Amino acid sequence: MRIHLQNPDNDPLFDFSYAMWDAAAARAPDISQGHDVSLGVTPADFLAGMRDAEALVCDASVIRALFPCPAPRLKLIFLTNAGLDWLAPFDWLPAGVILMNNRGTHAAKSGEFAIMSILMLANRIPAMITNQRFGQWRKLWGSVLHGRNLTVVGLGTLGGATAEHAALFGMRVTGIRANPAPHPSCETVVGLDALDDVLPHSEFLVLACPLTDATRGLMTRKRLESLPSGAGVVNIGRGRLLDQDALCDLLDNGHLSGAVLDVFTPEPIPPGHRLWTTPNLIISPHTSADDPATYNPRSLDIFLSNLRAFRDGDPLPNRFDIARGY
């Protein structure tokens, strides 16, 4: 197959290389041989590659900047992002071209970020950081995770990895997802319609779902207020999953004991925004899911497993469902 890999021109940390392709190819010899692979970085490289490419592997920023363009043989687009909400509506996608996202890449890194965030909340790190900012030595006692109630919204790659780690620490995990099928690391799994019943018992809440019409603004002010006093919130999904101002208010007035956020509205957070100074809030600059050392190799592994399914006529594991939004 004619495969074109296009690197973004502004993020050298996440570049593909021929050596990286060769290494991935060696890990999947049954599907990686006989392809004609090109690698581009400039817009001219992209246009040249698209003239005969059957598969495109790139970051969503490349799509935004350079696509659509003439691509007469294109059959597959594999994007190295998981959340594609920012590419909607998908009218740029040529008819008959299959779109894939990169779900699965982020499991290891996101899972570790999430359990770290839960541990930080249990250990009162957000409040310690706020005290540190003011040069104040104040004893603050945390607690162990065993037996504490965690609610995870979304049980995909991110939420599933979160639940898995939390269960290993002995937490009592409730999962919330569209299809409330059981999950091995959750004591309970319920649908989104049961959210309001679950929140008052959620000492820790992790938002790990995609941004869709069903989840936009999910955590309203009223729902955030219904969390128990002293609860902590983690958001590794998308900023628009929650009412950010309400969250800041509830940190200001102490109803919530802390929050660790990786996603915001807007990004980057503008200078002077209240998020920068809200107490007991930790800001991670939307980097929780990605480990440059492993991201692109893992992405190529996932691409090749989809290529195998495509060759064999099987359903593509990473096919993006435009109607569903993930």
Place this chain on the structure above:
Amino acid sequence: MRIHLQNPDNDPLFDFSYAMWDAAAARAPDISQGHDVSLGVTPADFLAGMRDAEALVCDASVIRALFPCPAPRLKLIFLTNAGLDWLAPFDWLPAGVILMNNRGTHAAKSGEFAIMSILMLANRIPAMITNQRFGQWRKLWGSVLHGRNLTVVGLGTLGGATAEHAALFGMRVTGIRANPAPHPSCETVVGLDALDDVLPHSEFLVLACPLTDATRGLMTRKRLESLPSGAGVVNIGRGRLLDQDALCDLLDNGHLSGAVLDVFTPEPIPPGHRLWTTPNLIISPHTSADDPATYNPRSLDIFLSNLRAFRDGDPLPNRFDIARGY
């Protein structure tokens, strides 16, 4: 046995109660019956209790404030602290009285604090916090723990729990302790004499040993400098284990990527001290090891297991070795 429990008069979070004793007694029925237990909080309570007590259970601050005093029948002192370095020299201990510390109580909480700290370093949280303080949105990419090198100095309650968590995350753990016997969670265990060989490969360093003549000032400036560029440091032992000024210098100049410290020289950290503003440094106010919800119940369990050993003529598991210092 006549047992006196004395609460400190300044820390209501860590008070014993009769109900707590009864609950602990119910967990260890073979050794907890037939004792005459008193509970005090004022100095007068203490003096009254000591007139006939055979066993004293209290915090080290009680010893500092009220002991020695007449205690003609005293045989056992169980202190609810693990590190007793601040009670040295031990000339206050009456001849023939057995001193015990509380080692073991801190395993769960300290282990979770330590793995949280390692995850924070791997995820670049200390640098994110520093950026947040200045209102700066800067992408910072972290990494997963799998395959990374961790060195843990001390493999007692704290270090053992640290190594155990780290191994579950797939880290390659090197343990350092006085007696370099193997440890199930460590790939390698070496003696203190091999420290200089290990440090240049230690991406993460956790100090989890007691403060003794052998460990005071262990991490000199030269040794801290010998850590690889970008290494991170965690200290849950004692502030005087390391050259604190050298640590701050190496954070200032970027050789170290971050530090999470629970212990300092001095404590509390005085206003205006450089620690408050050193970049990429997280300050926890010496509370990493203690969970008020479980601390005293667990302490009583440990006391009762020592009482059982005392009754049976077995070695006391928590007997404090004054010469060794732990």
